[in-house]
Amino acid sequence: MISVIIPALNEASTVAQVVQLALKTNNVSEVIVVDDKSMDETVVNARNAGATVITSTKLGKGASMLDGILIAQNECVVFLDADITSYQSNVIELLSLPILDDSADFTKSYFDRQAGRVTELVAKPLLALLKPNFPTFKQPLSGMIGGKKSFFVKCKFEDGYGVDIGLLIDMFQLGARITEVNIGKIENRMQQLEQLGKMSREVAKTIIQKSSGLKHHNLELFENIQVVREQMDFAIRDSLLTLKKMAIFDMDNTLLRGSFINQAATQFGFKESLVEIVTNNSNPFVRTKLIANLLKGKNLNELIQIVEQIDVTPNLPQIIEQLKENGYIVGIMSDSYDCITNHLKNKYGFDFSIANELEFSRSIATGEVRIPSFFINHTKSKCKHEICKLNSLDILCEKYQIDIKNTLYIGDGENDICCIRNAGIGVSFCSTNHLVDTVADFTIKDPDFAHLGPIIA
Incomplete structure (x- = not known):
C-alpha cells in the first residue's frame, strides 16, 4: 500500500x-x-x-x-x-x-x-564540480x-x-x-524573483555541506563555486531590471473599508479596553504590546474571519493587475498584524506584506507581538519617530534596488505621513486627517481604487 x-x-x-x-x-x-x-x-x-x-x-x-x-x-x-x-x-x-x-x-x-534557473545555473554546475561521480539527473x-x-x-x-x-x-x-x-x-x-536568490544560496549551501571532507576540495574549486553563484545573482538582477518601481498600500481604511482591530473589538467585546489603551498610552511600543494582548486566546481562523467581514476597496484586483503591468512591485505595509496582511497578500496577489508579528502557539494567539526591527528608528532614519513605516520603506527600496523617487505610497493615517511625504508619489486615500492631505501629491476622497489608474498610467 x-x-x-x-x-x-x-x-x-x-x-x-x-x-x-x-x-x-x-x-x-x-x-x-x-x-x-x-x-x-x-x-x-x-x-x-x-x-x-x-x-x-x-x-x-x-x-x-x-x-x-x-x-x-x-x-x-x-x-x-x-x-x-x-x-x-x-x-x-x-x-x-x-x-x-x-x-x-x-x-x-x-x-x-x-528546468528552472536555480537548477541550470546552480545545482547542476555545483554537482558537477563537487561530486564528479554523482549521476546526472534531469531535474x-x-x-x-x-x-x-x-x-x-x-x-x-x-x-x-x-x-x-x-x-x-x-x-x-x-x-x-x-x-x-x-x-x-x-x-x-x-518562484517570485526575490525568492530565487535565497533558493540558490540554500541549494548551494546544501550541496557544499553534503560534499564536505572530499579530497578534491581546493581553492580553485571554490573560486569556481563563486562563479556559479555570481551567474545566479546576475540572472536575478537581469530579471529585475523591468521591476524598478514599487507601490505600497496601507491596510486599515485604505485596502479595507474599515480597521481590523476596531472590527475585532466590536466582535470580541473589548471596545472599552481598546479605547483606554489608545487614550492612555502615547508610547507606540507599549500601545502595540497592550493591544496585541487583547487578542490573547483567539485562534487564527477567528482572526481571519474578522478581516473577511470587512469590505475591500472597490477595484482592488484591477489596480494590482494594472500596477504589475506597469512594472511595479506591489505590497502591503501596516501596523496591524502579519497574519492578516499575509492573508490579504495571498488572496489578492500582492508581492509582499510587512506588519507586526502576532505570536501563535498551536494557532492560538498568545497575546504577544514582535515589532519588526525595520520599523524602528536607527542612525540613518529620515525622521525622529521611535517607530515609523518610513524606516521600512527605505529598507524595501534598498532590498529591491529601487530609488525612493520611484515609489508610490497610498495611505490615510497619521502614521502614513512620513511615507506619503517621502515617496515619489504620495496619495492620501479617503483620509480624515488634514496633515495627510497636505503632504500628499494626490488626494482621493472617493473610496474606489479606479481613481489611482490615471496616476500610474
Missing part, C-alpha cells in the same frame, strides 16, 4: 484537487497533508477533501516532509506538491511502481518543462518523489530550499537504487 504525503503552505485553492487525485489512485491507503501553519483555508479544504491533516512541528518544507514520514503507516511513500493541478492521473502509480516491485528504493521525477530539484520509508528515515531533511537536493544526495550516499520517472507535463507557479 502507498502513503501519499502533501506538504502545504497557503495552498487553499489547489490542495483539495491534489488530495482527491491521490485518493482515486489504486493502492493508496492514506493521504497526509502536512500544513506549515497556513493562513488561508488550506487545512479545511484538505480535510474536507478526505485527507488526514497534521500541523508541522517546525516551519519549513523539510520539517513538514519529515513529520509526514514519521506519521506514514506504509513502507512505500510518495510526495506531491500541493500547488500543482496539472498532474497526470497516474502520477502516483508512476512514482510508486518501482518501489512496490522493488526495482528501486527512491524515485525522482522529471517532467516536460525546461534534481524536483519535489515529486517516491521512496521507501526505511530509507527516508536515514536522511537529513534540510530546513529550506535545499531539502530536495539534500534528499537526492543522501539517497545516493546511502546506496539507494534511484530511478528517474517521467511524470508528463507539469505546470506550476514560477
Whole structure:
C-alpha cells in the first residue's frame, strides 16, 4: 500500500484537487497533508477533501516532509506538491511502481518543462564540480518523489530550499537504487524573483555541506563555486531590471473599508479596553504590546474571519493587475498584524506584506507581538519617530534596488505621513486627517481604487 504525503503552505485553492487525485489512485491507503501553519483555508479544504491533516512541528518544507514520514503507516511513500493541478492521473502509480516491485528504493521525477534557473545555473554546475561521480539527473530539484520509508528515515531533511537536493544526495550516499520517472507535463507557479536568490544560496549551501571532507576540495574549486553563484545573482538582477518601481498600500481604511482591530473589538467585546489603551498610552511600543494582548486566546481562523467581514476597496484586483503591468512591485505595509496582511497578500496577489508579528502557539494567539526591527528608528532614519513605516520603506527600496523617487505610497493615517511625504508619489486615500492631505501629491476622497489608474498610467 502507498502513503501519499502533501506538504502545504497557503495552498487553499489547489490542495483539495491534489488530495482527491491521490485518493482515486489504486493502492493508496492514506493521504497526509502536512500544513506549515497556513493562513488561508488550506487545512479545511484538505480535510474536507478526505485527507488526514497534521500541523508541522517546525516551519519549513523539510520539517513538514519529515513529520509526514514519521506519521506514514506504509513502507512505500510518495510526495506531491500541493500547488500543482496539472498532474497526470497516474502520477502516483508512476512514482510508486518501482518501489512496490522493488526495482528501486527512491524515485525522482522529471517532467516536460525546461528546468528552472536555480537548477541550470546552480545545482547542476555545483554537482558537477563537487561530486564528479554523482549521476546526472534531469531535474534534481524536483519535489515529486517516491521512496521507501526505511530509507527516508536515514536522511537529513534540510530546513529550506535545499531539502530536495539534500534528499537526492543522501539517497545516493546511502546506496539507494534511484530511478528517474517521467511524470508528463507539469505546470506550476514560477518562484517570485526575490525568492530565487535565497533558493540558490540554500541549494548551494546544501550541496557544499553534503560534499564536505572530499579530497578534491581546493581553492580553485571554490573560486569556481563563486562563479556559479555570481551567474545566479546576475540572472536575478537581469530579471529585475523591468521591476524598478514599487507601490505600497496601507491596510486599515485604505485596502479595507474599515480597521481590523476596531472590527475585532466590536466582535470580541473589548471596545472599552481598546479605547483606554489608545487614550492612555502615547508610547507606540507599549500601545502595540497592550493591544496585541487583547487578542490573547483567539485562534487564527477567528482572526481571519474578522478581516473577511470587512469590505475591500472597490477595484482592488484591477489596480494590482494594472500596477504589475506597469512594472511595479506591489505590497502591503501596516501596523496591524502579519497574519492578516499575509492573508490579504495571498488572496489578492500582492508581492509582499510587512506588519507586526502576532505570536501563535498551536494557532492560538498568545497575546504577544514582535515589532519588526525595520520599523524602528536607527542612525540613518529620515525622521525622529521611535517607530515609523518610513524606516521600512527605505529598507524595501534598498532590498529591491529601487530609488525612493520611484515609489508610490497610498495611505490615510497619521502614521502614513512620513511615507506619503517621502515617496515619489504620495496619495492620501479617503483620509480624515488634514496633515495627510497636505503632504500628499494626490488626494482621493472617493473610496474606489479606479481613481489611482490615471496616476500610474
